[in-house]
Amino acid sequence: MIIKSKMVSSGGGVRAASYPLKQGDNERVVVLQDNADQLILADEFATLKGRKNGLIHFTINPGQEHMNPDDWERALEAYRTENGFNPNDPETLVFHESYRSDGTLQRHLHGVRTAADSETGKTYKRFRDKPKDEAVSRFMELELGHKLISGKFNDFAAMRMREMGHHDYADQIAALDPPEPAAFNHDEHQQAKRQSFDLPALRQQLKALAELPRDQQPQKLAELLDRDGLELADAIEEGRGRSRIMIQTPQGMKDHNANRTLKIKAAEVAAFIEAAKEHLHDLRSDTPEPTSDLGAGSTDSARPEPKPDHPEPDSNNQRSGTDAPDQQRAGEAQQGTFGSAGSSSEDRSTEQLANAAAELAKATANLKSDTQKFAASRGNDFTAADLDAPPDLSDPNLMKKLAAMLKKSLGGAKRIAAQVLTPNQGMPG
Structure with missing residues (x-):
């Protein structure tokens, strides 16, 4: 379970109160409580009082774990109790249901509440709010029998369990290994969504690649990069970044560290990247380069190679769009797009030039006549x-x-x- 809180700056109440109610990218939105009007008034009051924050936005995400209505209520109560919130404060509570990158449907809860006690008017103290969120998350995982997740503030969570008298919970949290670095953070994910790039899907593909034998991984990574139009950056040999395998995602996005998922040893990263680059070069060099009949160095796109069932025209330089000799004889009475079917390109060009010259001469004569009429009538306009x-x-x-x-x-x-x-x-x- 992941519980996260975020303070909303005063003046941002309308946006914060309306966000959970929007459909967005979600499959379904289920409104449990809608107190948006009261929250907006509370935010306006905080703004008039000169307070930094007016509202609090929080999420409760159980991941793949199932929760019944009683479980959700217990998690909400634990969150309110840990932060000292008044249960009578107005809240907006909304379920969002959306598909994860692995195709499963996930339900998580969005909540928006006041940053001050609605009865006393005192602002809630938000000291160490992130460690408190993790403490509630670990507590509910143990209470509901969910998988225990290692977090950044395991020490604080274990301390809170001991203060609450749950020494067995504290021991289990203290025994957790440090958390693995995230494959990407929230900001990277949102930036990828704005660029219409599926970063979670890329991570799922990298996770599947990580399960393969190590000697197959460079080739499979190259195939993935070639298929998705991505690039592989050079390894950083010195400093903290030497274990990174950076994938260059679409323009405007930061490079993605693939080694967060692949977990190649630092000493092997350079060799891994070189092997992947060789496979990538082989894949892309196998693609036939386009040729142009305009000469070397031309940037114009060339005609594609003909398919076997459409043989290349013979040496009479016949162009696409004209009939073959047999077809011309069979359809001499039919009018083509550019003149008669049997005429040559030179005859067609001469005929087109003659027609254009005739039209130009006619237009010139008409213009001369119109000019004379205009001059005569214009003189009568003056007094x-x-x-x-x-x-x-x-x-x-x-x-x-x-x-x-x-x-x-x-x-x-x-x-x-x-x-x-x-x-x-x-x-x-």
């Missing part, structure tokens, strides 16, 4: 008022001059209208 100098705004007789100019414009407009109207039409007034 004497258009040619007069602009009036002086300081002139005391400005209004009289403007009236005279307006009269001229109206007279010109009336004459133009009389020219374009039919005999049966007249100018009103």
